[in-house]
């Protein structure tokens with residue numbers, strides 16, 4: 688599946704060196720990150736050393752070299768959310784799921800990130816888990832979102 692997708696993406700480019708960044712963006716948009724095997728194939732395709740692809744991918748903050756978690760947790764750090772307690776909410780989530788900003792859990796359950804504005808400032812402070820936005824967040828509510836029920840199901 689991943690291989691076919693990569694082949695389709697590469698087929699839409701010419702294999703020129705200057706296409707490296709757009710190819711990396713396209714692969715990441717489709718796969719969520721840049722798998723090592725994909726970077727090797729891209730290096731061959733555009734005719735540059737693998738180390739060059741890796742250095743470009745690791746230079747730009749937009750590229751991810753590791754897969755995303757099944758639940759992408761985005762804490763808004765925009766002005767409206769910041770002044771209404773976003774730093775305390777982020778700190779609570781960091782402690783509750785034991786991840787720092789930008790990290791993904793080893794079991795690939797969570798990725799924690801911050802965003803400039805979720806677009807729901809009237810509900811500030813907000814967090815988003817995948818596509819679902821939760822507003823009027825408090826540290827207590829945030830903690831409750833990540834507690835695990837007996838039997839192993841997440842409370843959400």
Ligand code: FES
Pocket residue numbers: 763764765766767768769803804805806807808809811812813
């Ligand atoms: S600042 Fe947080 S939703 Fe806009």
